[in-house]
Amino acid sequence: MSTPYPFTAVVGQTDLRLALLLNAVSPAVGGVLVRGEKGTAKSTAVRALSALLPQVAVVPGCRFSCAPDAPDPACPDGPHEPGPGTQRPARMVELPVGATEDRLIGALDIERALADGVKAFEPGLLADAHRGILYVDEVNLLHDHLVDVLLDAAAMGSCHIEREGVSVRHAARFMLVGTMNPEEGELRPQLLDRFGLTVEVAASRDPQQRVEVVRRRLAFEDDPAGFAGRWAGEEAEVRARVIAARALLPQVRLGDTALLQIAAACAGFEVDGMRADIVMARTATALAAWAGRTAVRKEDVRQAALLALPHRRRRNPFDAPGLDEARLDEILDGFPDDEPEPDPQPDPEPDPGPGDDGPDGGGPDGGGPDGGGVPPQGGGPEAAPEEPADPSEGPEAPEAPQAPDAPAAPSPASAPAAEQAPVRAAEPFRTRMFSVPGLGEGAAGRRSRARTAHGRTTGAQRPAGRLTKLHLAATLQAAAPHQRARGRSGRGLVVRKDDLRQAVREGREGNLVLFVVDASGSMAARQRMGAVKGAVLSLLLDAYQRRDKVGLVTFRGAAAELALPPTSSVDAAAVRLEQLPTGGRTPLAAGLLKAREVLRVERLRDPSRRPLLVVVTDGRATSAGALGGDAREVAARSARLLAADGVASVVVDCESGPVRLGLAGVLAADLGGPAVTLDGLRADALAGLVKDVRTSVATASPHTNRRAA
Known part of the structure; x- marks a missing residue:
């Protein structure tokens, strides 16, 4: 067995280590979700935590880790008589993203059932994780059917299996720890709420701290056992402190003042439900026990709010997680200071404040900002992954002066315009649902059959x-x-x-939804572009809910660009959309051909994921760009090429005003898909929902003209 990296050797990441240790002190806190950019020691810290947990007493031979003093009466390996048990280390069970449901919850032993005629149950990972840690790396990529099982087990503290003639129930209480990179997509709100605490992590920008990270990592890789031995003393100290805090936890008093502060914070930030209040109460109590105190103070409530509320106050997937610390202080300052606590327990470690860098024992890691504050919670790390955006796309994009040199437009409506600064998107709304026709075999999702x-x-x-x-x-x-x-x-x-x-x-299945957005001068009227962005934002929200990958192609001036390569991060697409400037001529053909090239490459990377092309335009084509020829004819040929490839398409018609040319409808006919107006895109504006997008494929298929109710 390989030597794990020591928990106390992790450099910085104060909030991450504190959140994990609070769960070790009080598993009832409900686990930790660690969000952050890649390469920030998320997985390293989680895997190292199990070495600090106290040993677990279990019934000898029980596959479901029953406690010897209070065995589960419904244990499939029972009944067990209370008595002395055996000690074993607490387990950390890792759930792979691609695991099957049978591996997670267990299943009938088919071999024994067929050979011996008996119903034998083979336990799964939930049974292994009972009274330990269930760790899911890249939890945001977990398939929905596994998420549903986790939600049930986390809510009930048990796992029920009813399948293939097997009826089994066993206890499944575990610390749920997940790590994720927000660039790869977000979590379902139901699962997000099941994590007691959340922490935002980012790589340090301090050169000295980065040097220390590299130095320790290289030392560990050169001699894992020797490196772990040098940190054995610090590891033992933290393990002893966890055990002492667990013993002190039942004596911690949560006074009325602290309860009022918790309730006021949850109400002030408009969190849904009551789970946040309960998690904050448990976290504040664990913080007091970790500090060696028997009464909860205001600073415990503040730290608990910073860990327990950011992921619960979000209203839609495009809101950056975080908490306004000034607003939090304003809420907490409205209450009197806590009354003095009774007879504090003696603590061998003086001054172990809740934000103390205790686990490192004052080591050379720099520890990050002290005093219990959580600087990453303010949304800083969320902005970091978005910084490497395409430089041609920001508000200060330098290639604006194309319109003055443009030739005369074929009509006044399509006259070129100077580049305009980005406008804000209108309020998103619930859209009608489009799906790709036929029966696919792509990744699990919620869009197409x-x-x-x-x-x-x-x-x-x-x-x-x-x-x-x-x-x-x-x-x-x-x-x-x-x-x-x-x-x-x-x-x-x-x-x-x-x-x-x-x-x-x-x-x-989930599909690849590729947006092709017209950002030319004909779309540049501020009120109109705000409505267009609101429509695209609404479709992005729909793609998020249906577990799609999304990409964004924009066209204006003389060319098209891939503003966002296909990704699972709908948040990233929303940011690119907000930054999108407008102006110049309308190279519709360039946008369609760029989309065709993107889809060709993605088809090679992931052949099973079927695409859905969403073209957002008024249908005008005033520039053929480098292709030459008549702009409209070139655009029509480009659209027919996409149709011949079998790409399912929908055109969102952005044309407005009393006089309409109907060019978007012509484009939709060439693409072989429907044209939908901005008003018609709303789900509540329809008498019935169109669930299958029509496509004209070169080789006609029997499902092409099917309409699903």
């Missing part, structure tokens, strides 16, 4: 390769007529390889 590993069982078939999901009833039905001929005797069923049947399941 697809054959998936999880979902509604629609039939059974012989496995084409390795059997992955047994259809038990179909397998038994295939084997049953041959039992006499196979000489069956006893209870066991004689099953051969050609009897096995694979379950065919149908669910929903």
Whole structure:
């Protein structure tokens, strides 16, 4: 077994280490979500935490880690009589992003069921994680069906399995720890709320601290055992402090003043539900115990709010997480100072304030800002991943002066205009749902119909390769007529390889939604562009909810550019959209051909993810760019090429005013998809929702003209 990196050797990241240690003191806090850019020791710190947890007493031989003094009466390995148990280290169980549901919750032991005729249950990762840590790296990429299971287990503290004739329930109480890079997409709100605390981490900008990180990492890689040995003393001190804080925790008093401060903070930041109040109370209590005190103080409540509220106050996926610390102080200052605490317990470590860098024992890591403050919570790290945006795209983009040299436009409405500064998007709204026709096989999501590993069982078939999901009833039905001929005797069923049947399941997939946005002068009227951005923002919100990847192509002047390569981060697309300037001529063909090239590359990278092209334009084409020829004819040919590729498309018609040319409708016909006005894009404006986008494919398919209710 490889030597883990010592927890106390992690440089800086004060808030991350504090949040993890508070959960070690009080598992009831509810776990930690660690958000931040790559390479910031998120996984290293989490994996190192298990070495600091106290050992766990378990019933000998119990696969579900029952406590010997209070065994679970419903334990599948029970019943257990109370008595002395054995000690083992607390486990940290890692849930891979690509794990199956059977691996997570357990399943029927098919081999024993078929060979011996008995129902034998094989436990999953939730059973292994009971009374320990369940760690999910890249938790935002976890499939929805696994998220649903985690939500159920976290809510009930137990896991229920009802499948394939097996009915099992076992305890599953664990510390849920997840790490994620926000650039790769956000979490579902339900799962986000299940994490007790959240921490924003970012790499230090202090050269000295960065040098120390490199020095320690290289030393660890050269001699892992020797490096861990040099930090063994600090590790033992922190482990002892965790054990002492756990023992002190039942004696900590949460007074009425502290409860009022907690309630006022949650109400003041308009968090939903009551879970935030409960988590804050538990966190403040754990902070007091970690500091060696028996009464909760105002600074404990403040630190608890900074850890427990940022991810609960968000209203939509495009709001940056964080907390206004000045507003928090204003709320807490409205209450009198805490009354003096009774007889504090003796503490071998003087002055262990809640924001103290205790785990490092005053080591050379610099520790970051002290005093319990949480500077990363203010949204700083959120901006950092967005800084490397395409330099041609910001508000101060230097390539503006194209319009003055442009030739005369074919009509006054399409006359070139000077570049205008970006305008804010209008308020987003719920959009009608578009999906790609046919049956795909892409990543799990919520948009288009697809054959998936999880979902509604629609039939059974012989496995084409390795059997992955047994259809038990179909397998038994295939084997049953041959039992006499196979000489069956006893209870066991004689099953051969050609009897096995694979379950065919149908669910929903996520698609690649590629936005092609007209940013030319004809779209530049401020009121109009604000409405257009609001519509695109609404479609981005829909893509976020349906677990799509998104990309953004813009065109104006004489060319098109890929403003955002396809990504799972809908937040990044929203930022690019807000920064989008307008002005110049309308190279519609360039935008369509750029989209075609992007889709070609993505098809090579991920052949199973089907695209949905959303073209946001008024349909005008006033520049053929480097292609030459008539602008409208070149745009029409480009659209027909996309249709021939089988790309499902929808055109959002942005034309306004009493006189309309209907050019967006012509473009939609060339693309083989529908045209939708900005007003018609709203879900509440429709008598019925159109769920399948029509595509004209070169080789007509039977599902092309199907309309789903």
